[in-house]
Amino acid sequence: MTSIPANRIAAIEARRDELQSLMATGDLSGDRFAHVSKEYAELEPVAAVAGEVRRLRAEAESLQHMTHDADEELRAMASEELHENAVALAAAERRLALALLPRDAADEHSAILEIRAGVGGDEAGLFAGDLLRMYQRYADHRGWRTELMSASASEAGGFKEVVLSVEGKGVFARLKFESGVHRVQRVPVTEAGGRIHTSAATVAVLPEAEEADVHIDDRDLRIDIYRSSGPGGQSVNTTDSAVRIVHIPTGLVVIQQDEKSQHKNKAKALKVLRARLYEMERERLHAERAGARKSMVGSGDRSERIRTYNFPQGRVTDHRINLTLHRLPEILEGEMDDLLGALIAQDEADRLASLDG
Numbered sequence: 001m002t003s004i005p006a007n008r009i010a011a012i013e014a015r016r017d018e019l020q021s022l023m024a025t026g027d028l029s030g031d032r033f034a035h036v037s038k039e040y041a042e043l044e045p046v047a048a049v050a051g052e053v054r055r056l057r058a059e060a061e062s063l064q065h066m067t068h069d070a071d072e073e074l075r076a077m078a079s080e081e082l083h084e085n086a087v088a089l090a091a092a093e094r095r096l097a098l099a100l101l102p103r104d105a106a107d108e109h110s111a112i113l114e115i116r117a118g119v120g121g122d123e124a125g126l127f128a129g130d131l132l133r134m135y136q137r138y139a140d141h142r143g144w145r146t147e148l149m150s151a152s153a154s155e156a157g158g159f160k161e162v163v164l165s166v167e168g169k170g171v172f173a174r175l176k177f178e179s180g181v182h183r184v185q186r187v188p189v190t191e192a193g194g195r196i197h198t199s200a201a202t203v204a205v206l207p208e209a210e211e212a213d214v215h216i217d218d219r220d221l222r223i224d225i226y227r228s229s230g231p232g233g234q235s236v237n238t239t240d241s242a243v244r245i246v247h248i249p250t251g252l253v254v255i256q257q258d259e260k261s262q263h264k265n266k267a268k269a270l271k272v273l274r275a276r277l278y279e280m281e282r283e284r285l286h287a288e289r290a291g292a293r294k295s296m297v298g299s300g301d302r303s304e305r306i307r308t309y310n311f312p313q314g315r316v317t318d319h320r321i322n323l324t325l326h327r328l329p330e331i332l333e334g335e336m337d338d339l340l341g342a343l344i345a346q347d348e349a350d351r352l353a354s355l356d357g
Contacts, residue, residue, distance in 0.1 A: 120199020126156060127184045321342060
C-alpha cells in the first residue's frame with residue numbers, strides 16, 4: 001500500500017484548522033456557515049487519523065534513534081516498542097488511505113430494493129419472498145425503516161416482483177453489493193419426489209435520490225390514471241387511483257397501484273422513478289471512470305450470479321469473494337453482517353490495491 005506523503009497529511013490538518021477558525025469567527029452567513037461546517041464535519045475524522053499517523057511516524061523515528069543507544073537495556077526496550085509502533089502505524093496508515101479514497105456520494109443515502117422472480121416458476125416467486133423478508137429483518141436489526149412500495153403477488157404465495165424502500169443513514173453503503181442474481185437450491189414443497197430444484201431471483205439496489213439529486217421536468221412525464229386491479233381482474237378499489245408514469249426521454253415506466261390514494265401512488269411512483277434515473281446517471285459516470293478496470297465486488301451487473309443459497313447443506317456461498325457460510329437459517333433471518341462485512345472489506349482492499357496499480 002502506498003504511504004501517504006507527509007505534505008499531504010500536513011495539508012489535511014491545515015485545512016481542518018482553517019475551517020475551525022472560520023467557524024469560530026462568527027462572521028459567516030447562514031449558507032456559507034452550513035457549507036463550511038459540512039466540510040469540517042467530513043474532514044475532521046480524516047484529519048484525526050492523519051494526526052495519529054504523523055504522531056506514530058515521529059515516535060518511530062525517535063525509537064529508531066534509541067535502538068542505537070549505548071545502553072543495552074534501553075536498546076531492547078526501544079526495539080520492543082518499535083515493533084508495537086510498526087503494527088499501530090500500519091493500521092493507522094490503512095485507515096487514512098481508506099478515508100482518502102474517493103467516496104461514493106450515494107453511500108449515505110437510503111435505498112430502494114427491487115426484487116424480481118427469475119427462472120424457476122412458483123419456486124422463484126417463493127424465493128423472492130424469502131429475500132424480501134431477509135432484507136426486512138436485516139433492516140429491523142439495523143434500526144432502519146422499511147416500506148413496501150409495490151408488490152405483484154404470485155399464485156403460490158410468493159412475488160413476481162416487489163419493491164421495498166429502506167430508509168436510514170448509510171443504507172446504500174451496506175446493501176449496494178446485493179445487486180445481481182441470487183440462486184436457491186432446495187426441494188420445493190410441491191415436489192413429491194424430493195428432488196432438488198434450482199431457481200433464481202434478481203435484486204437491484206438503487207440509492208434513493210433527493211429532489212436536489214435529480215431534476216425531473218414535468219414536461220418529460222406522461223402520467224396515466226386508471227383503476228387498480230388485482231390478480232384475476234378483481235378490483236382493488238372502486239376509484240381511478242392507479243398511476244402509470246412514463247419518463248419520455250428515457251422510456252422508463254413506473255406503475256404504482258398499491259395505495260387507495262391517487263396522490264400517494266403518484267408520490268411513490270415519482271420516488272422510484274427518481275431513484276432509477278439517479279442510478280442511470282451513476283452507471284454512466286462509473287462506466288466513464290472505470291475504463292478497463294472492473295471491481296471484483298462492485299460491478300453492479302444485475303445479470304451476474306452473485307450468491308447461492310443451498311438449503312440441503314445449510315450454506316450460503318458468495319461467488320464474488322469465494323465466501324461460504326454454513327449459517328443459512330440465520331442469514332435468512334436477517335443476520336447478514338458477516339456476509340456484508342466481508343463484501344465491504346473486499347471492496348476496500350480492491351480499491352486500495354488500485355491506488356498501487
